[in-house]
Amino acid sequence: MYVTHKEDAVKEFKVVPIIRQYEESKSFCEDFAIGRGDLVITSESTYYNYFENQMEGALVIFRGNYQKGEPSDEMVEKIYEDVKDYTYRRVFAIGGGSVLDVAKLFALRTITPVVDLFEKKIDIKKTKKLILVPTTCGTGSEVTNISILELKSRHTKMGLAVDELYADYAVLIPELLNNLPFSFFATSSIDALIHAVESYMSPKASLMTEIYSIKAINIILKGYQIIAKNGPEARKDILTDFLIASTYAGIAFGNAGCAAVHAMSYPLGSTYHVPHGEANYAIFTGVYYMYQKLQPVGKIEELNKILSNLLECSTDTVYEKLEELLNHIIQKKSLREYGMKKCEIADFTNIVMTEQGRLMANNYTELSERCVTDIYEKLY
Known part of the structure; x- marks a missing residue:
């Protein structure tokens, strides 16, 4: 230990x-x-x-x-x-x-x-x-x-x-x-990526968890770049890498925890039966744009530098470039495309704030009820 x-x-x-x-x-x-x-x-x-x-x-x-x-x-x-x-x-x-x-x-x-x-x-x-x-x-x-x-x-x-x-x-x-369909590969591996990112940004992160988080992020994004260039079948040569990256991410978030992305995706997944990894992706960058707005100086700068080096872009465009890459794996949708109704934003926010405290405690910076509502509204 x-x-x-x-x-x-x-x-x-x-x-x-x-x-x-x-x-x-x-x-x-x-x-x-x-x-x-x-x-x-x-x-x-x-x-x-x-x-x-x-x-x-x-x-x-x-x-x-x-x-x-x-x-x-x-x-x-x-x-x-x-x-x-x-x-x-x-x-x-x-x-x-x-x-x-x-x-x-x-x-x-x-x-x-x-x-x-x-x-x-x-x-x-x-x-x-x-x-x-x-x-x-x-x-x-x-x-x-x-x-x-x-x-x-x-x-x-x-x-x-x-x-x-x-x-x-x-x-x-x-x-x-070997027989994992691309759609299941996509939703599961994006889930692993988000595990790695959220655990890296968690206040419970340590030098040890960060090592596993960063390694998982590197493996997954480099694998996605190969798939984006060569097509879905290219994943079959790098499945071992993705399996190991998933375990690395599991070790990281098992110690440091996940946060708002998972908390906010749960009502969407359970209400509209959206696959877990896809629901996380629907919420992912919305949360990080909010973090960037609320607390741009701090650990998010380190994350943005890691991502910009992997994506070969400036830190100012890192989330746009990340979505461009992830869209080769799963095309991002608005929340309304899953059937969510605008009137449900208040209900979803209430669920997050009252029932997902275990996860929200791991946020990079505090997200108020208003912040959670704003994220849902922008993604809607």
């Missing part, structure tokens, strides 16, 4: 899971001897493409059988009903961020009611080994202690962040990204 004292604040840095990398799924299955007494949560396509006949005796749950779109408390409750009578000692999650976030909860002694769990009305105790294997290059969930769900009754997304949700092993297998 790394501890630094700066301005009377203690900043800790830790990486809890053991991180392993395998070139192929077969070696992973042999090493971990997956079988009886194991619960596996994955997607049907991932299982039949890579793991069929390699998990004899394990209880395999297909996430898609329970709910489409972003995971929710209702989805977790349904899975719980199907596995509650099965005795298991290890949980394996093989999938994107939604699979990993859901699976983390099944390593706990008490899972339901899920809303009570997220509101910490239940004693949280980890009783199972947890092994997380990402099949996208974005969430970094394999190395964080956070599970994010849509809480249907609360009409928003909410994060549960406790040390009991850390994995015992985070396993990187680049082979599992």
Whole structure:
């Protein structure tokens, strides 16, 4: 553990899971001897493409059988009903961020009611080994202690962040990204980029988290430049780089946290079912223009210099040039293009200010209710 004292604040840095990398799924299955007494949560396509006949005796749950779109408390409750009578000692999650976030909860002694769990009305105790294997290059969930769900009754997304949700092993297998469609690659990798940027700007950032943030930003933006020049198929030669960058970003934000971009994207994602990374991109530069306006002297100058060097532009045009590059990956849309109504700006602002304090505490500079409303209005 790394501890630094700066301005009377203690900043800790830790990486809890053991991180392993395998070139192929077969070696992973042999090493971990997956079988009886194991619960596996994955997607049907991932299982039949890579793991069929390699998990004899394990209880395999297909996430898609329970709910489409972003995971929710209702989805977790349904899975719980199907596995509650099965005795298991290890949980394996093989999938994107939604699979990993859901699976983390099944390593706990008490899972339901899920809303009570997220509101910490239940004693949280980890009783199972947890092994997380990402099949996208974005969430970094394999190395964080956070599970994010849509809480249907609360009409928003909410994060549960406790040390009991850390994995015992985070396993990187680049082979599992080979069949990842470009749209999923795009939304997940932009999410990783925003994790890296927000954690770099967080007041909880330390010298150690900054190293991981900067490395992730470099890898992702250089990869995007290759894709912008050579087309979407060019990503296939650099998938390992993106997988590692996602984990770096996960380590950074797992320690320093994310902030307003994520907080403001959650109501959009949960209300209009916008993919998480895309919802973040819709909000991303709007927040940073506001930061620049409110506090132009400070760490944002360092960020702008890093980005301007990578994008080969002046610091004055860095966000315009960043959007030009990101639009090769996902075309940015106005909020109204997702179906959002102007009258919902006040509702979304209220949700952010009253329910996303955990994230808003990590902002580069304080954003008032008026600032949040202004950002939504400019992006609308």
